[in-house]
Amino acid sequence: MIKVIFFAALREQLNCSEIELKYENLSSVAKVKQAIIDTYPQWQSILESASLLSAVNHDMVDAEFPVKSGDEVAFFPPVTGG
Amino acid sequence: MTIIVPPNNQQRISIQKEDFNLGDEVALLEADNHEDGAIVTFSGRVRNKNLGLNVKGLYLEHYPGMTEKSLEKIVDDAKHRWQLGRITIIHRIGQLYLGEQIVFVGVTSKHRQDAFAATEFIMDFLKVNAPFWKKELTEQGENWLEARSIDKNKAQQWN
Numbered sequence: 001m002i003k004v005i006f007f008a009a010l011r012e013q014l015n016c017s018e019i020e021l022k023y024e025n026l027s028s029v030a031k032v033k034q035a036i037i038d039t040y041p042q043w044q045s046i047l048e049s050a051s052l053l054s055a056v057n058h059d060m061v062d063a064e065f066p067v068k069s070g071d072e073v074a075f076f077p078p079v080t081g082g
Numbered sequence: 083m084t085i086i087v088p089p090n091n092q093q094r095i096s097i098q099k100e101d102f103n104l105g106d107e108v109a110l111l112e113a114d115n116h117e118d119g120a121i122v123t124f125s126g127r128v129r130n131k132n133l134g135l136n137v138k139g140l141y142l143e144h145y146p147g148m149t150e151k152s153l154e155k156i157v158d159d160a161k162h163r164w165q166l167g168r169i170t171i172i173h174r175i176g177q178l179y180l181g182e183q184i185v186f187v188g189v190t191s192k193h194r195q196d197a198f199a200a201t202e203f204i205m206d207f208l209k210v211n212a213p214f215w216k217k218e219l220t221e222q223g224e225n226w227l228e229a230r231s232i233d234k235n236k237a238q239q240w241n
Contacts, residue, residue, distance in 0.1 A: 008143050008215035009226035051229075058148035060211065074145060074213075078229030081142070081173060081214025082126055082185050082205060 002026060002067060004036065007076035013046050023069035029054045030063040032073050051078055092168040095153045097144060099176045102186055111168050111188050118167040118190035122197035124205055126185040128178050132227075135220040139179040145213035149173070156207045160189075163203065164196035171204065173214060206237045 002021045011017050019036070026032045033054075037044045055074040056065055067073060094110075096102075104125060111121050128140050153171050160166060167190035174184055187204050191197040216227045 005145075007145055007213065008217070012226075055145070055148055055213070058145075058151045060152070074148070076145070076213060077215065077226070079210065079213050080216045080227040080229055081144070081212050082209040 001069065002032060003072045004032065005072065005074045007074065009077050010046070010052065010075060014040075014043055026067055028063065028067055029056065029061060029065050029073060032067055033063070033075070047075065052076070053078060093157055094168075094170045095150055095157070096170075096172045097146075097149055097175060098172065099174065101174070101183060102172050104183075104186070107170055107172070107186055107188055111170060111190050115167060115190060118192055118197075120192065120194040120197040121188065121190050122194070122201045123186065123188040124201050125183055125187075126205075128180050128182050128184060130180055132218060132220075135218070135222055137180065137218055137220050139177065139182075139219045140184070141177055141217040141219065141224075142173075142175045142184070143215045143217070144173075144175050148213050152212045153208065156204055156211065159207070160200045160203050164191065164200045166191050166196060166200055169200070169204070171208070173208070173212070175214070203240055206233075206240065209233045210237045 002023050003018065004021060005018050006014055006016060021032065021035055026035055033047055037047055053076055054061055056067060056071055108121060108123060128137065130137055157169050170186065170188040172186040178184060187201050189197040189200045210233055218225055218227055
């Protein structure tokens with residue numbers, strides 16, 4: 001399984017904070033995102049926003065970063081702390 | 083006031099709902115610290131205007147776990163660039179109102195240059211890498227803040 005978490009404006013747009021995906025050929029962040037879109041086609045335009053950031057196991061990564069079963073993947077808008 | 087002297091690694095990162103006291107934080111950076119002649123601190127507060135809107139407050143969300151990890155990485159990077167003594171980062175989360183403190187960065191070093199530079203470096207990278215998000219509560223309603231390119235450019239200047 002892969003746990004996927006959404007934050008801030010993205011979480012509100014999707015009206016969802018967390019989902020779990022079966023780990024089947026989800027070898028990269030981009031493939032995880034595609035699997036989510038295949039399951040929830042209504043989220044496509046929101047998840048394909050170019051500005052969206054991603055993290056795997058608490059590290060900021062790009063779309064090609066490898067993902068393995070048990071990983072925690074997060075998607076979120078650009079950060080605005082400080 | 084009880085002062086707890088930080089352990090030998092001399093850094094403290096706290097994500098908290100509670101307010102902090104600037105005097106207490108400076109006292110912690112100073113306590114039994116006779117090596118460092120310089121203390122630089124930065125604190126950020128909720129201000130009343132943003133993009134022409136009257137701001138009443140902020141709601142601060144974060145990604146527990148990743149936030150701490152990203153701040154530790156920023157501190158490590160700063161320590162590689164400059165000779166630093168103690169480092170404190172405090173970032174508040176949850177509901178904050180006008181004038182309330184949001185963030186604190188305090189750095190000590192032997193001489194002022196290292197502490198000045200490291201404090202700015204830490205804030206610049208906190209702004210673009212630490213997973214916090216601000217929702218602004220204005221007289222016109224609530225909205226998530228958008229990241230500003232000026233912050234991204236500022237952090238890139240350190241490369």
